[in-house]
Amino acid sequence: MSRxxxxxxxxRMAGRRLLFAAPVLLVVTFGVFAVAAASxxxxxKAYAGTAGLTAxxxxxxxxxxxxxxxxxxxxxxxxxxxxxxxxxxxxxxxxRAPVSAVIGERIGWSALxxxxxxxxxxxxxxxxxxxAARKPGGLLDRCAGSAAYILEAAPAFWLGxxxxxxxxxxxxxxxxxxxxxxxxxxxxxxxxxxHLVLPAAVLGISQLxxxxxxxxxxxxxxLAEDPVRGARARGLxxxxxxLGHALRSGMLPMLTLIGSRVPELIxxxxxxETVFSWPGIAAATVQAATSVDFALLAALTVLATAAVLxxxxxxxxxxxxxxxxVGFDG
Amino acid sequence: MTxxxxxxxAAAVLAGALALTAAACSNPGGSGAGGGAKDxxxxxxxxxxxxxxxxxxxxxxxNSKIFDGLLAxxxxxxxxxxxxxxxxxxxDDGLTYTYQLREGVKFSDGKPFGAKxxxxxYRTILDEKTNNASRTELDxxxxxxxxxxxxxxxxLKYPYAPFDxxxxxxxxxxxxxxxQDVNTGPFTTKxxxxxxxxxxxxxxxxxxxxxxxxDYWGGxxxxxxxxxxxxxxxxxxxxxxxxxxxxxAILPPNLAKGFEEDSGRTTYDATxxxxxxxxxxxxxxxxxxxAVRRALDIxxxxxxxxxxxxxxxxxxxxGPVPTGSEWFTRGTERRYDLEGARxxxxxxxxxxxxxxVRVKDGVRAAFPLWYLTGDKLRQxxxxxxxxxxxxxxxxxxxxxxxxxxxEPRMRQDAVLAGGGSPGDPDxxxxxxxMSSLAGDGFNNMAWYDNPAVDRALDAGRESGExxxxxxxxxxxxxxxxxxxxxxxxxxxDHLYVVNDRWDGLxxxxxxxxxxxxxxxxxxxxxxxxxx
Numbered sequence: 117m118s119r120x121x122x123x124x125x126x127x128r129m130a131g132r133r134l135l136f137a138a139p140v141l142l143v144v145t146f147g148v149f150a151v152a153a154a155s156x157x158x159x160x161k162a163y164a165g166t167a168g169l170t171a172x173x174x175x176x177x178x179x180x181x182x183x184x185x186x187x188x189x190x191x192x193x194x195x196x197x198x199x200x201x202x203x204x205x206x207x208x209x210x211x212r213a214p215v216s217a218v219i220g221e222r223i224g225w226s227a228l229x230x231x232x233x234x235x236x237x238x239x240x241x242x243x244x245x246x247x248a249a250r251k252p253g254g255l256l257d258r259c260a261g262s263a264a265y266i267l268e269a270a271p272a273f274w275l276g277x278x279x280x281x282x283x284x285x286x287x288x289x290x291x292x293x294x295x296x297x298x299x300x301x302x303x304x305x306x307x308x309x310x311h312l313v314l315p316a317a318v319l320g321i322s323q324l325x326x327x328x329x330x331x332x333x334x335x336x337x338x339l340a341e342d343p344v345r346g347a348r349a350r351g352l353x354x355x356x357x358x359l360g361h362a363l364r365s366g367m368l369p370m371l372t373l374i375g376s377r378v379p380e381l382i383x384x385x386x387x388x389e390t391v392f393s394w395p396g397i398a399a400a401t402v403q404a405a406t407s408v409d410f411a412l413l414a415a416l417t418v419l420a421t422a423a424v425l426x427x428x429x430x431x432x433x434x435x436x437x438x439x440x441x442v443g444f445d446g
Numbered sequence: 447m448t449x450x451x452x453x454x455x456a457a458a459v460l461a462g463a464l465a466l467t468a469a470a471c472s473n474p475g476g477s478g479a480g481g482g483a484k485d486x487x488x489x490x491x492x493x494x495x496x497x498x499x500x501x502x503x504x505x506x507x508x509n510s511k512i513f514d515g516l517l518a519x520x521x522x523x524x525x526x527x528x529x530x531x532x533x534x535x536x537x538d539d540g541l542t543y544t545y546q547l548r549e550g551v552k553f554s555d556g557k558p559f560g561a562k563x564x565x566x567x568y569r570t571i572l573d574e575k576t577n578n579a580s581r582t583e584l585d586x587x588x589x590x591x592x593x594x595x596x597x598x599x600x601x602l603k604y605p606y607a608p609f610d611x612x613x614x615x616x617x618x619x620x621x622x623x624x625x626q627d628v629n630t631g632p633f634t635t636k637x638x639x640x641x642x643x644x645x646x647x648x649x650x651x652x653x654x655x656x657x658x659x660x661d662y663w664g665g666x667x668x669x670x671x672x673x674x675x676x677x678x679x680x681x682x683x684x685x686x687x688x689x690x691x692x693x694x695a696i697l698p699p700n701l702a703k704g705f706e707e708d709s710g711r712t713t714y715d716a717t718x719x720x721x722x723x724x725x726x727x728x729x730x731x732x733x734x735x736x737a738v739r740r741a742l743d744i745x746x747x748x749x750x751x752x753x754x755x756x757x758x759x760x761x762x763x764x765g766p767v768p769t770g771s772e773w774f775t776r777g778t779e780r781r782y783d784l785e786g787a788r789x790x791x792x793x794x795x796x797x798x799x800x801x802x803v804r805v806k807d808g809v810r811a812a813f814p815l816w817y818l819t820g821d822k823l824r825q826x827x828x829x830x831x832x833x834x835x836x837x838x839x840x841x842x843x844x845x846x847x848x849x850x851x852x853e854p855r856m857r858q859d860a861v862l863a864g865g866g867s868p869g870d871p872d873x874x875x876x877x878x879x880m881s882s883l884a885g886d887g888f889n890n891m892a893w894y895d896n897p898a899v900d901r902a903l904d905a906g907r908e909s910g911e912x913x914x915x916x917x918x919x920x921x922x923x924x925x926x927x928x929x930x931x932x933x934x935x936x937x938x939d940h941l942y943v944v945n946d947r948w949d950g951l952x953x954x955x956x957x958x959x960x961x962x963x964x965x966x967x968x969x970x971x972x973x974x975x976x977x
Contacts, residue, residue: 156850164579165496166959167503169865169888170877172582176887178574182629207630209577211650212497214630285685292682294652297691399651 125444126433133429140425141418142197148417149193152408159185162407163209183209185410196414206411210403215415218400223419225295226396228308229315230385236320238374241327246363248328249335257332264325272322272384276391279314290314293393315392322384323377330373334366341365368439375431379424485975486671487948489967490683490695493959494654494676498645499634500616501570501623503580507869509954509963511656511672511970513616513639516545516564516598521952521969523868525610529559529617529640533610540605540910545613547596551663553619554644561592566620568600570628577629583612583873605908607915608870616641642667642971651676654962658971667971669948674962687943694944696965699757702941714942714966716953717770719866719874721763722827724815724933725892728884730858732813733892735806736929737794738840743930744780745787745838746831751936755826759941763934765923766866766874771955773871773916775923787838796839804839812841816855817862819846827935828862856891863891866937866958871919872907878932879903879922894931942966948973 160180161168168176180186187195199206205215248257267275284292291297291314296307338344339362347357389398397416404412436444498504500513508519518528525533530545537543551559568590571578586606591599602609616639623633637645642664643656656672675692677683684701686692697705705711726733726742733739748762767774796804796811804811815832817824825846832842842860852861867873877889881900884893899922906918926932940956942965950973951966 156848158850161849163496163577167579170582170867171579171887172585172883172889173887175579175582179577179579182575182577207627210496212499212502212630212634213632217632288689292686295649393652395649395652 121437122444126436129433129436129444130429133425137422137425141421144417144421145197145414146193148414149189149196149410152405152410152413153189153192155408157406157408159183159209159408159410162409185408192410196411200415200418205415208400208404208409208412210407210409210412211400215411218412219397219415219419222395222397222400225394226385226389226398229312229319229389229394229396230381232312232316233319233323233385233388234377234381236316237323237327237377240320241324242331242363242367242370244324245328245331246335246358248332249339249362249366250358252336260328261332264328267321268325270322271387272318273387273391275322276315276318276388279318280391283314293391295395315388315394318392319381319384319388322388323381326373326377327370330370331363331366334369335362336366338362338366368435371431371434371438373431374434375427375429378427379420382420382423485669486673487669487693487967487970487973488673488675488691489944489965490675490677490686490692491962491965492676492678492680492683492696493962494651495962497634498637498648499623499628500567500618500637500639501576501578501628502634503578504637505616505963506580506583506614507867507957507963508614509968510616510639510641511643511962512637512641512645513618514641515614515616516547517610517613519614519869519954521954523955525614528614529564530613534600534613536610536910540607540908541602543600543602543609543613544593545598545600547598548663549596551640552661553622553638553640554659554661555619555622555638557619557621559617559619559640560595561598563617563620564598565590565592566624567615567618570618570623571615573628575628584615605910607907607910608872611869611873614869643672662971664971667973668975669970669973672967672970693947694942694966696940696942699759699941702759702943703757705943710946711943712946712951714944714951714953715759716940716942716956716964716966717761717768718937718940718956718958719766719768719771719868720864720938720940720956720958721766721768721866721874722824722862722864722935722938723763723766724828724831724935725856725861725863726931726933727856727858727860727891728893728895728931730813730860731809732811732840733860735794737790737796738811739930739933740928741787741790741796741838742835742840742933743927744783744790745840746834746933746935747782748780748935749782751827751830755823755830756936756938759939760936761939763937765926765934766878767871767919767923768937771871773919775920778923778927780927784837791839798839802839803841810841811839812843813860814843814845814855815860815862816845816847816852818852819848823938824862824864831862831933831935853888856888857885857893861891863888864958868955868957871915872903875919875922876903876907879926892931896925896929896931899925940964947976949976950974 160176160183163179163183164171184192196206208215208218211218244260248260251257280292283290291311295311296303300307344357344361347361386398386401389396390402400412401416404416436442495504504510505513508515514528516528516530517525520526527533529548529551531548532546534543534545547561553559570576571581572584572587586602586604586609588601588603593599619638622638626633635648642659642662644659646657647655653676654674658667658670660666677686680698680701683695684697687695702713705713726739728734752758752760752762761769764778764780791804796806799805815828817828828844832844835842865874877883879894879899880890880903881895883889884895902918902921906915909915944951944966953966954968956964
């Protein structure tokens with residue numbers, strides 16, 4: 117790859133994907149509106165809350181008209197779409213604020229959590245995978261392998277509750293939730309860092325088995341291939357063989373994995389954020405869904421869809437770079 | 447890759463991400479300076495408001511901390527002046543209420559408070575474009591006008607005696623809230639008011655933080671920093687109270703018991719108007735029958751419900767008005783009398799069938815009873831009610847559902863409902879019992895229809911004479927004995943455990959939905975440090 121990056125081909129691929137993304141987003145947003153409209157939850161009741169239980173019918177009907185949810189489905193979707201294209205994402209009814217403000221103040225914290233967790237999963241998964249592949253059937257391989265299968269089966273929220281019980285309640289060493297302590301008003305680096313440890317670790321560890329298993333398999337296979345045998349025959353150090361040869365070819369399937377894990381990371385983050393009262397977009401997503409908050413729900417879905425599409429594009433680009441035989445035609 | 451470089455990379459990623467996010471956004475919660483722990487109070491609550499804008503319903507029953515109403519309730523639920531200098535003067539026909547406003551009061555942004563703010567607040571709430579679900583409570587208001595800078599006049603559509611009790615509603619600043627979208631503007635999360643506390647941060651789902659308003663017209667509060675941590679889970683709230691992170695919390699009776707022995711903590715038992723009741727729909731062949739209603743009314747063992755379900759933290763309920771209230775009609779208590787219930791049913795022609803369930807004219811004495819999914823308290827009440835009814839030969843099938851499932855069935859099916867607003871006997875009884883409100887939203891869910899009650903309810907809200915009002919509500923409660931369209935079961939006490947660091951704690955009579963306003967911290971601005 118000393119020839120420099122093939123920017124042209126990469127750009128063309130990104131452009132093609134972008135063109136393809138438009139109809140996908142259209143279908144997805146319409147799907148969200150349709151599903152939300154078909155859901156048994158009533159947006160007016162969700163909006164009014166307990167006050168709705170003493171409100172007059174006339175009051176509730178007026179609310180329905182004000183919120184615009186008395187309009188037909190297609191009309192509402194088209195309205196939202198045209199406004200969204202003009203840069204106006206609408207107002208969130210459940211959070212009583214413009215959608216852009218709601219997402220703006222949360223997405224940073226969600227990104228922080230997701231990126232940290234992803235880094236934990238990739239780095240820890242890769243290093244454990246390499247170590248396990250070095251001695252297949254060894255103690256580390258067996259322990260980490262069975263732990264990986266158990267973690268794979270364990271839901272993230274369950275891990276989260278377990279971690280709270282152990283680290284926050286029993287040991288009392290880490291905070292149980294929130295961004296800062298309840299009594300603290302200022303967001304300091306130390307506060308956020310200590311509050312980030314548990315949720316990021318739980319989210320990262322719930323993603324880790326995939327990376328571990330892929331890397332372990334990839335490196336084990338690579339270790340049996342000719343280039344590795346050749347490298348060993350040339351008398352290169354075990355370290356160079358492992359990291360320079362086996363890991364490099366064993367990493368290829370992992371690049372695909374990075375893209376395909378993004379959706380899982382988002383759904384996992386939803387649960388983890390809820391368990392740890394993390395002020396990210398997940399709490400807003402849950403509220404938006406149960407209160408049938410069309411504008412917020414649609415914007416969040418677009419965001420999630422975009423994350424998936426970008427994740428796929430990224431992994432295809434990386435793959436093309438790492439293995440020139442694949443190219444950028446996809 | 448060595449362990450050190452992994453750690454280094456992780457730290458670099460973390461630091462980079464932190465820097466990015468710190469630049470990209472602020473904490474949805476907070477800013478402002480943190481105070482010392484000595485003059486700060488952190489309490490755990492289960493409820494979070496949707497908005498902090500009075501225009502959208504926040505603080506409508508008083509104690510909004512950030513705002514003041516024209517009037518306020520004291521510890522005994524009597525009205526006292528707040529932003530008004532005195533209780534209003536009422537015209538002889540009961541249609542005009544005149545308030546003199548306090549002079550020299552300033553909003554926390556330094557701008558003066560005046561009549562225009564009161565007019566703005568009430569007119570905006572009454573505007574149908576405002577998404578305020580409690581607008582019906584101000585139904586009586588025809589118009590509100592300013593007379594000069596410091597006088598506000600309300601004119602009503604009909605005489606409404608408890609109107610002054612609605613004017614505890616917080617006043618919003620016209621110069622800020624009037625400049626933006628009332629439903630979604632920044633004022634809904636960044637309020638500016640005249641109240642004893644200023645909002646320093648609101649991290650949704652996590653906490654609401656306040657600091658004392660040093661220029662409060664009623665004197666600067668001694669609790670300088672006040673935080674409400676929103677913790678929905680009862681067990682987590684109890685754990686964090688025990689861990690010392692919280693100074694006080696609302697807890698269910700079983701968890702509050704765990705703190706009983708603690709020295710240094712006190713449990714406050716707040717009496718309430720918070721009732722649980724079973725609607726007996728008029729349009730159902732069984733529940734519409736007065737004999738069945740009367741039988742059920744005395745076949746339920748309310749004392750046992752209080753002891754077992756509420757663990758003693760509550761009282762038997764015979765109507766929306768709790769037995770401890772001055773509005774309660776002595777002598778309308780119903781004694782548990784299973785034999786009496788059986789006799790009533792026998793006399794009315796409900797004869798036991800083969801399976802023990804009574805039958806009359808081919809109609810089985812059976813009906814479904816709905817309760818809200820996930821509401822354990824209502825579920826337990828429903829099951830106890832069904833088991834008591836079974837002993838009298840009435841077969842009740844309990845079913846769980848969400849309001850979306852229950853609402854279309856309310857005309858025919860019984861529902862385990864709850865409610866209660868302590869301000870005035872009119873508030874609950876009118877909406878529960880007035881026949882013209884049958885099926886109007888969630889009002890009069892049982893479609894109760896009793897002309898004597900209708901007349902008394904109208905008399906009770908129209909008359910300004912306390913004695914006439916008392917007589918009217920006595921009539922309502924006596925009629926409910928003769929024809930109980932609802933079986934009232936219990937009034938539920940709310941329990942709070944608070945550290946003994948401050949003096950001046952008490953509780954008000956609390957409503958059904960425990961908002962921010964409830965709990966011993968209803969008057970936190972008056973607390974003083976323990977000597």
